[in-house]
Amino acid sequence: MKVVLLGFYNSGKTTIFNAITGQSIETKPHITSSEIVHKGVISLKDFRLDKISEILNPKKVTSAQIECVDPAGFIKGNTSHNNQILKVIGDADLFIYILRGFEKPEAPYQFEDIDPERDLKELDYEFLIADLDLVIKRLERMSEQKKKGQRINEKEMETLKFIAKYLESNQPLRSVGLTEESIREIRHLNFFTLKPIIAIINADEKFIKSKNYDSQTIVTDGELEAELIRFPEKERLNFLKELGIEKPLNYRVGEKVYEVLNYITFFTVVSEEVRAWSIKKGTKAWEAAGKIHSDIQRGFIKAEIISFRDFIEVRGDFGLAKQKGILRFEGKDYEVKDGEIITFRFKV
Helix, strand or coil: EEEEEECCCCCCCHHHHHHHHHHCCCCCCCCCCCCCCCEEEEEEECCCHHHHHHHHHHHHHCHHHHEEEEEECCCCCCCCHHHHHHHCCCCCEEEEEEEEECCCCCCCCCCCCCCHHHHHHHHHHHHHHHHHHHHHHHHHHHHHHHCCCCCCCCHHHHHHHHHHHHHHHHCCCCHCCCHHHHHHHHHHHHCCHHEEEEEEEEHHHHHHHHHCCCCCCCEEEEEHHHCCCCCCCCCHHHHHHHHCCCCCCHHHHHHHHHHHHHHEEEEEEEEEEEEEEEHHHHCCCCHHHHHHHHHHHCCCEEEEEEHHHHHHCCCCCHHHHHHHHHCCECCCCCEEECCCEEEEECCC
């Protein structure tokens, strides 16, 4: 799972990156080269992983992680700079828009005022133009192939003509309501505006108090969160609680990514390691095995499964779980459920 932070330069994007990955990338109020790309991971907090580890006391505990990429900021009107950014973000599963919500004279902004809603539309526009350009070029190429008597995918061509109308009217493809069949026809083209997004407003205290946003938008003080992520967890949580903030930013972002992408978590206990794994809801046991290693998937025999609740009931005693009949065996077509602890049996 991969997410990319996107925003205009001096939106505080790299500050947010530090706040959710725990890194300490230096931030300066200037335009960053389009060649600079920061990479990190968001470790997902899960109380169930903590509880399993508390019972089993393993030598190693590994959280589920989200790959996070922070490219340079966009510059409105600078096509060559922006196109370089587009080249490194196409394989993302989700975009996180970082929108400026703070006043800071020493970090000049390319717009005259602070307006996150406008910035969101401007970012979408950058991707709309790129997607429309791709549609036009693709249709031209397919038309030429058709004239030469070459076979083309007529359904793809029909879908491209359909979505062109929406792109021309400045509507991102994620808002069009395309059918699964239509999406399958154009998936290989990897359209930017078809990717889901999350919006984070990087705001100062004045802005936070003056605006109300829906639950789909995360509003935060990026500088504060970037400072606090360096603190011991208990100290950080207590400090945020005093400020009326229920969860740290990295927790909130992780939860929102899971929600938007429809992901769940399963756990494994192998060789003194308790580990959490991220998979799409609806994933089969055979596919989940491949998440761990291709050998496990290839030699899959069965999956031994116990729910988190049942695991807690027997205090991690798998022998007792078998006696009680709550440790069950499933085949490769079993649909993995959120929170299950799984042992894969395989032979290579």
